Amino acid sequence: MNLRQKILIPLVGMVLAIYFYSGKEEFKPEMLKEKRVIVTGASTGIGEQIAYHLAQMGSHLLITARTEARLQQVVAHCLELGAASARYINGSMEDMNFAQAVVKKAEELWGGLDMLILNHIGKSYFHYFNRDIEHVQKLLNINFLSYATMSVSALPMLKSSGGSIVVVSSLAGKIGFPWTVPYSSTKFALEGFFNSLRQEFVMQNINVSITLCILGLINTESAMKAVSGIYPIPPAPKEECALEIIKGGILRQREIYYKYMFTKIPTLFRDWAPELMDYFIRKSFNVDNLNQD
Ligand SMILES: NC(=O)C1=CN([C@@H]2O[C@H](COP(=O)(O)OP(=O)(O)OC[C@H]3O[C@@H](n4cnc5c(N)ncnc54)[C@H](OP(=O)(O)O)[C@@H]3O)[C@@H](O)[C@H]2O)C=CC1
Numbered sequence: 475m476n477l478r479q480k481i482l483i484p485l486v487g488m489v490l491a492i493y494f495y496s497g498k499e500e501f502k503p504e505m506l507k508e509k510r511v512i513v514t515g516a517s518t519g520i521g522e523q524i525a526y527h528l529a530q531m532g533s534h535l536l537i538t539a540r541t542e543a544r545l546q547q548v549v550a551h552c553l554e555l556g557a558a559s560a561r562y563i564n565g566s567m568e569d570m571n572f573a574q575a576v577v578k579k580a581e582e583l584w585g586g587l588d589m590l591i592l593n594h595i596g597k598s599y600f601h602y603f604n605r606d607i608e609h610v611q612k613l614l615n616i617n618f619l620s621y622a623t624m625s626v627s628a629l630p631m632l633k634s635s636g637g638s639i640v641v642v643s644s645l646a647g648k649i650g651f652p653w654t655v656p657y658s659s660t661k662f663a664l665e666g667f668f669n670s671l672r673q674e675f676v677m678q679n680i681n682v683s684i685t686l687c688i689l690g691l692i693n694t695e696s697a698m699k700a701v702s703g704i705y706p707i708p709p710a711p712k713e714e715c716a717l718e719i720i721k722g723g724i725l726r727q728r729e730i731y732y733k734y735m736f737t738k739i740p741t742l743f744r745d746w747a748p749e750l751m752d753y754f755i756r757k758s759f760n761v762d763n764l765n766q767d
Pocket residue numbers: 514515516517518519520521538539540541542544565566567568592593594595596597616642643644645689690691692693694695696697
């Protein structure tokens with residue numbers, strides 16, 4: 475290595491380090507105090523844990539899902555944990571009128587909104603694609619179109635608060651995973667819609683952040699039930715996952731990867747060696763244990 479390289483390389487490294495790590499705000503739970511937050515898909519799983527973390531941080535919460543009894547229990551626990559307020563509205567995100575009604579409810583309750591956390595997903599299957607296009611259409615409505623609908627409805631309030639849109643996605647929205655054709659389609663759709671929308675926000679000086687959350691396998695009941703015996707990779711904890719999603723949103727990060735090693739690294743491999751990445755993903759599936767019915 476000649477003298478010029480000996481000087482240049484550390485210099486470039488230092489500049490990059492300063493660029494990427496300067497101005498990185500440290501997360502503090504008080505950042506969420508009194509913040510007005512909608513959390514969808516909050517009757518169970520990651521959404522439920524997001525609601526509990528926000529409650530402990532003193533946010534105002536509006537949570538939604540279909541199952542009213544579960545929402546009532548989650549709201550009660552949020553209030554015990556210290557939420558500034560906690561309310562629910564139940565209904566299906568297959569209905570875009572309901573999706574808009576959730577945002578309207580937040581406007582009625584608070585007169586504004588600081589964070590929209592889009593987390594819900596419709597029921598699907600973890601199996602070979604069964605060629606049911608109607609199911610793909612239904613899942614696109616629940617997992618994608620309702621996210622777009624809520625974001626459009628919430629934008630006036632988010633613009634006036636300088637707020638945030640948090641979109642919960644999956645590694646299956648970056649890389650092709652078998653047995654998730656309908657679900658993966660909806661996650662890739664989120665990537666396209668919100669990455670393009672973020673570009674337009676920047677061009678139009680709209681101060682609303684968009685955070686895409688790229689998740690690996692998480693130990694929620696529904697996921698564990700689906701992968702049991704056929705996908706033996708250890709899952710990450712839903713509680714920590716939920717906290718990372720909140721941190722990413724309030725710090726206005728472009729993307730969060732959780733767990734980083736199992737999501738960001740595969741995404742890099744996707745671009746450098748796609749066939750190799752596909753091979754490793756296929757190898758992690760126990761095809762023999764898949765029930766063939
Ligand atoms: N768990 C994992 O391994 C991974 C999860 N993710 C993502 O994390 C997010 C949460 O996943 P997870 O917590 O496992 O999901 P869960 O299945 O545990 O929870 C899904 C939530 O969505 C609600 N929901 C289901 N159908 C509808 C509907 N038609 N309308 C409105 N709400 C509905 C459910 O409540 P109800 O039935 O009462 O309506 C529930 O609150 C999803 O976006 C998922 O893609 C990403 C990668 C991995």
